[in-house]
Amino acid sequence: MTIARLADLADPAATPCLVLKVGSALLVGPDGAPRREWLGSLVTEIAAAQARGQRVVVVSSGAIALGAARLALEKGGRGSLADAQAAAAVGQIALAGLWSGLLAGEGLVAAQLLLTLEDLEDRRRYLNASATLGRLLKAGVVPVINENDSVATEEIRFGDNDRLAARVAQAAGAAAAVLLSDVDGLYDRAPQAEGAKLIRRVEGLTEAVHAMASGASGSGVGSGGMTSKLQAAEIATRAGITLAIINGTHDAPLGRAIGSETGTLFQPTRRDRGRKAWLGGRQRMKGALVVDDGCAGALASGGSLLASGIVGVEGVFRRGDPVGVRDEHGRPLAQGLSEYGSAEIERIKGHRSEEQAGLLGYAPRAAVIHRDQLVLL
Numbered sequence: 001m002t003i004a005r006l007a008d009l010a011d012p013a014a015t016p017c018l019v020l021k022v023g024s025a026l027l028v029g030p031d032g033a034p035r036r037e038w039l040g041s042l043v044t045e046i047a048a049a050q051a052r053g054q055r056v057v058v059v060s061s062g063a064i065a066l067g068a069a070r071l072a073l074e075k076g077g078r079g080s081l082a083d084a085q086a087a088a089a090v091g092q093i094a095l096a097g098l099w100s101g102l103l104a105g106e107g108l109v110a111a112q113l114l115l116t117l118e119d120l121e122d123r124r125r126y127l128n129a130s131a132t133l134g135r136l137l138k139a140g141v142v143p144v145i146n147e148n149d150s151v152a153t154e155e156i157r158f159g160d161n162d163r164l165a166a167r168v169a170q171a172a173g174a175a176a177a178v179l180l181s182d183v184d185g186l187y188d189r190a191p192q193a194e195g196a197k198l199i200r201r202v203e204g205l206t207e208a209v210h211a212m213a214s215g216a217s218g219s220g221v222g223s224g225g226m227t228s229k230l231q232a233a234e235i236a237t238r239a240g241i242t243l244a245i246i247n248g249t250h251d252a253p254l255g256r257a258i259g260s261e262t263g264t265l266f267q268p269t270r271r272d273r274g275r276k277a278w279l280g281g282r283q284r285m286k287g288a289l290v291v292d293d294g295c296a297g298a299l300a301s302g303g304s305l306l307a308s309g310i311v312g313v314e315g316v317f318r319r320g321d322p323v324g325v326r327d328e329h330g331r332p333l334a335q336g337l338s339e340y341g342s343a344e345i346e347r348i349k350g351h352r353s354e355e356q357a358g359l360l361g362y363a364p365r366a367a368v369i370h371r372d373q374l375v376l377l
Contacts, residue, residue, distance in 0.1 A: 003176055003242040006258045006265060012053035017137065019057045019177040020046070021165035026180055026248045027062040032069020034062070034098050040105075041251040046142060047106035049254075055137045057172050058144045059165040060095060067091025088149035099144045109141045114148035117284070120167045121322075126278055130171040137172065162228040166235035166243065167281050177236055179229050180248025184257075185264030186226065188212050203267045205234050233266040238375070239277035240268045272375060280375040285324040285335060287315025287342055289368070296327045299334055304367035305374060307356060310349040317342045325369070336374030339365045 001014040008014040022042070029035050046056050067087030068077025077087030092114065100110040113132065119125045136143050145168055147161060162179055169177040187196045189212065202209060213226035229245055236243040243266040246257035257263045272280050291299070295309025305325060317323060318341045325334040338345070345368060348356045356364035 003265070003267075006244060006246070006261050006263050009176055009178065009244065009254070010049070010052070010054075010258055015054060015175045017055045017057070017172060017174040018049065019059060019165050019169040019172060019174045020254075021059040021161055021177065021179045022061065022248070023161065023180060023182075024061040024065045025182060027060065028065040028069075032065060034066065034094075036098075036102075038251055039098070040102055042253065043099075043102040043106055045252055045254045046103070047108055050108060050140070050142070055140075056142055057133065057137070057168060057174065058099065058142060059161050059168055060099065060144055060146055061161045063088045063091035063095045063146055064149055065091065066094045066098075070094070085150050092146065092150065095146065096144065099142075103142055109139075111136050111141045111143045113143055113145045114150075115145060115164065115168075116148045116151065120164075120171065120281075121284060123275075123278065126171060130173075133168070133172045143172075160228040162232040163235060166232040166241070169236055169241050169243075170239050170277050170281055174241060176242040176244065177232070178244045178246060178254070179232065180253055181226075181229065181245050182247070182249055184247045184262050185245045186212060186230075198262070199264050200261070201265050201267065202233070204269050205230060205237070205266070235281040237266050237268045238270050238272050238280040238377075240271040240273070242266065242268055275373070276375045279322070279336060279373070280377070284322070285315075286317035286321040287313070287338075288324040288326060289313060289338075289345070290326055290328060291333070292328060296333055299325070299374070299376065302371060304371040305334075305336070305369040306353070307345065307348040307364075307368050308350060308352050310345060310368065313342050313345050313349060315342060319344075323369070325374075332377050334369075334374050334376045336369040339368055339370065339373075 003014050009018060027034060027039060049056050064077045064084055064087045067090035070090050071087060073083050073087055077083050096112045103110045119129055133143055147164055165177050165179060183191045184198050186199045188199060189196050210230055213230050233243045244263050246253060246263035250256050289310050290312030291309045292311050299305060311328065317338060319339060321338055322335060323338045324332060326332050344360060347359045351359060353364055
């Protein structure tokens, strides 16, 4: 069943499973204390969704902000990586206790999952996380997920929970993800600008749509902004998941947005499943392949990536590693799992298959990236 409007987010038939992302600025006040009254109103909405047959996954920021207040760290705990990790280690306990206590007051059981980028980038670990989420949801538990900021470094972290929420929605098999923001949704220009208009429905994230976004986090507490939300929308909609941005600053924000149909709904553009959805949502590539226009056209038509169309190799990678594919103008085209290491591709790039055996010293594989291991962007 299609999610055509915000009201469908409250329909168990259209949205049997919903991921709800809550940012630091909504959960924690300027004084570093949790906003319990607001959070209580949201938990009441989660309980109502569970009661009508929906399953809810929460992706919650706030650990660093809570921990920084307890440790009296400057800059909200974001002055250095060490400060952020220490604040997260303290704040994760407080955050888990906060959600667990409020959900228990509604008769619900909470579970905590701390994830890093690697947990969702590695295929086997991704499947393990997916299986755990599935079992918890089947048991009626509300999983509360956060990035594991106490151990994640800059190289192995999402950096914001918007994209994490989109990836969790994939792993959980959710129909929709809702990002709570400090504005009503995506506007055609800065929301405070004269004449700014709310974009209520987006079908396809074009360059024009991306141009509407700002990368800034207005509160100074969180790490995301509208740019990260659009990146999350790209991940979700490629996997057939609807993504909504609504205003979370009001009490009972879900009911307000649904009742007034105020927000931005990003419609799925594709229905990638399984490995293809996982590939399309990956954040980090080990390298890149640059292809000519003829190869770009073949990929767009559903073909595999052949060595004859490759004009450049970037980075050092091995067989089976994820690599990006772009054209000679720098435009990203696809990403997939390489059948060769970078050194081998350097030898065979631009050569037809009948020439490759002599260059490699063994019979070549069918493709550099087979279409079954490749997803278009």
